[in-house]
Amino acid sequence: MSSLEVTFVTSDRTVWTGTAAQVVVPAVDGSFGILPRMQPTLAILDRGNVRIIAEDGSVTEREVQGGFVSMDSDVVTIAVDQADRARSAS
Amino acid sequence: MGAQQREYKKRIRSAQGMKKIFKAQEMIAATRIAKAHARVLATTPYADAITQAIGAVGAHSTDFAHPFLEQDRSETGRAAVLLITSDRGMAGSYSPNAIREAEELSNRLRDEGKTVDLYVVGRKGETYYRFRNRPPKQAWTPYKEEELGALGHEIAQTLTEALLSEDPAVHVDELYLVGTRFLSRFQQVARVSRLVPMAVVDGGHGDQAQTFPLYEFAPDAASVMDELIPRYVESRIVNLLMQSIASEHASRQRAMKTATDNAQTQIDKFTRLANSARQAEITQEITEIVGGADALAGSGRAER
Numbered sequence: 001m002s003s004l005e006v007t008f009v010t011s012d013r014t015v016w017t018g019t020a021a022q023v024v025v026p027a028v029d030g031s032f033g034i035l036p037r038m039q040p041t042l043a044i045l046d047r048g049n050v051r052i053i054a055e056d057g058s059v060t061e062r063e064v065q066g067g068f069v070s071m072d073s074d075v076v077t078i079a080v081d082q083a084d085r086a087r088s089a090s
Numbered sequence: 091m092g093a094q095q096r097e098y099k100k101r102i103r104s105a106q107g108m109k110k111i112f113k114a115q116e117m118i119a120a121t122r123i124a125k126a127h128a129r130v131l132a133t134t135p136y137a138d139a140i141t142q143a144i145g146a147v148g149a150h151s152t153d154f155a156h157p158f159l160e161q162d163r164s165e166t167g168r169a170a171v172l173l174i175t176s177d178r179g180m181a182g183s184y185s186p187n188a189i190r191e192a193e194e195l196s197n198r199l200r201d202e203g204k205t206v207d208l209y210v211v212g213r214k215g216e217t218y219y220r221f222r223n224r225p226p227k228q229a230w231t232p233y234k235e236e237e238l239g240a241l242g243h244e245i246a247q248t249l250t251e252a253l254l255s256e257d258p259a260v261h262v263d264e265l266y267l268v269g270t271r272f273l274s275r276f277q278q279v280a281r282v283s284r285l286v287p288m289a290v291v292d293g294g295h296g297d298q299a300q301t302f303p304l305y306e307f308a309p310d311a312a313s314v315m316d317e318l319i320p321r322y323v324e325s326r327i328v329n330l331l332m333q334s335i336a337s338e339h340a341s342r343q344r345a346m347k348t349a350t351d352n353a354q355t356q357i358d359k360f361t362r363l364a365n366s367a368r369q370a371e372i373t374q375e376i377t378e379i380v381g382g383a384d385a386l387a388g389s390g391r392a393e394r
Binding site: 073 | 133140239304306317328
């Protein structure tokens with residue numbers, strides 16, 4: 001099973017980088033999940049939570065606002081304007 | 091102590107005082123370069139991601155139009171120039187170089203029959219234009235080094251509004267950035283770059299043309315482009331701001347290093363002069379004593 005190479009950046013720093021099993025992003029037309037071997041996608045993000053599930057099952061969650069995500073041959077780049085720690089883990 | 095010696099001592103003390111200040115400035119700048127450079131590097135992944143994404147959209151769909159991409163923007167004949175300078179001096183030729191580039195650009199634009207709207211970051215640039223009775227359209231000064239991200243955001247917003255405005259009094263056709271690129275600690279260059287109108291696809295790296303993945307766009311290519319372009323503009327401005335700050339520190343470090351060395355040369359010079367002045371004084375005193383004793387001996391009076 002392949003995995004995702006994830007780079008999660010804001011305009012001035014890198015938030016998270018590594019390999020993940022699954023990524024969930026809040027696109028403008030609805031939240032969607034990214035799994036390995038998904039088709040290349042470039043999506044605009046809205047306000048919401050980005051959830052990165054690492055290979056070992058640990059979850060990183062950030063509240064983001066505006067940005068985009070690009071997915072191509074298992075390389076995921078999430079670039080956002082703002083990323084804060086998600087309020088109260090739900 | 092003679093008057094001459096006192097004068098030299100005074101100069102030495104003043105040079106020593108200044109040397110301390112220069113040295114401190116140099117060391118402060120040196121530590122800040124590393125920090126500022128790290129900040130430049132931190133913005134690189136984002137800038138790369140956004141450039142790549144824009145290139146991908148541009149390469150795969152032709153059915154979009156964005157006002158920033160139109161090559162022929164000539165509504166009002168006005169061009170905006172964003173000039174980045176420093177707030178403080180003592181940084182050698184950092185600000186003057188950037189200002190000179192901006193002046194050359196403005197002259198060129200004026201020769202082409204355009205009007206130039208100046209936007210300035212930093213007190214040095216602002217006072218330059220204010221003094222010459224050509225106050226900039228807007229100046230951001232003083233600015234804080236820790237808040238460059240927010241500053242860049244604000245600048246990008248102002249400029250984007252001006253570029254998109256329908257109001258002929260506000261609208262500008264083109265946007266140029268003048269700032270200092272940080273090539274290394276030892277080399278920084280003031281350079282002009284045109285941001286709007288934008289070249290659709292970046293030149294790629296050498297002869298090895300980049301290939302872009304066949305993306306699926308969500309929701310669609312046009313709205314992706316609409317979202318990406320303002321971000322691209324902002325990321326370019328923020329990146330240039332940070333490079334300029336890093337260059338400012340590097341430039342200041344170099345200027346202060348030279349100043350420290352010069353102060354040391356002064357100290358050495360005046361120490362030598364003070365020494366010879368002291369020696370001259372001693373010689374003179376001895377001559378006077380000997381001369382006095384000779385005169386007494388010659389007067390024929392016996393010693394008491």
